[in-house]
Amino acid sequence: FPLMSVKDNLLMGAFTRTDKAGIEQTLESVLTRFPRLRERFNQQASTLSGGEQQMMVIGRALMARPRLLLLDEPSLGIAPKLVQDIARAIVAISRDEGVSVLLVEQNSRMALSISNRAYALSTGQVVLSGASKDLMHDERIKAAYLGGEL
Known part of the structure; x- marks a missing residue:
């Protein structure tokens, strides 16, 4: 949703949830996991870098509190430093939140190192x-x- 703010994009991920307190808690967790999103919270999504957009997409998915997270090429087209940040976040999501991750990735080195x-x-x-x-x-x-x- 490129014309929406980062905040609205993240909240779209929780559209099926009705627990307002839980939504706020999950939002805070996402913003803690991806501090760049907190910095750009009210910014239009289309102005984010590729890596920041990928963080937002993962954050939006986490807002639904999934048991399984399917990620398709999360490293595609983003700076190497942000690839490392995304990889660390994927590991932490699986470890800390108990979310199973199905990763489709051509960057075999990264995929094998975190799976x-x-x-x-x-x-x-x-x-x-x-x-x-x-x-x-x-x-x-x-x-x-x-x-x-x-």
């Missing part, structure tokens, strides 16, 4: 699966997705 389990796809078929720490050292993964070495 427990991974699946490698080729033309829509699962070609490898296993514990992320094992796949990170698998020669086939290195050759196909990590440029040959870590």
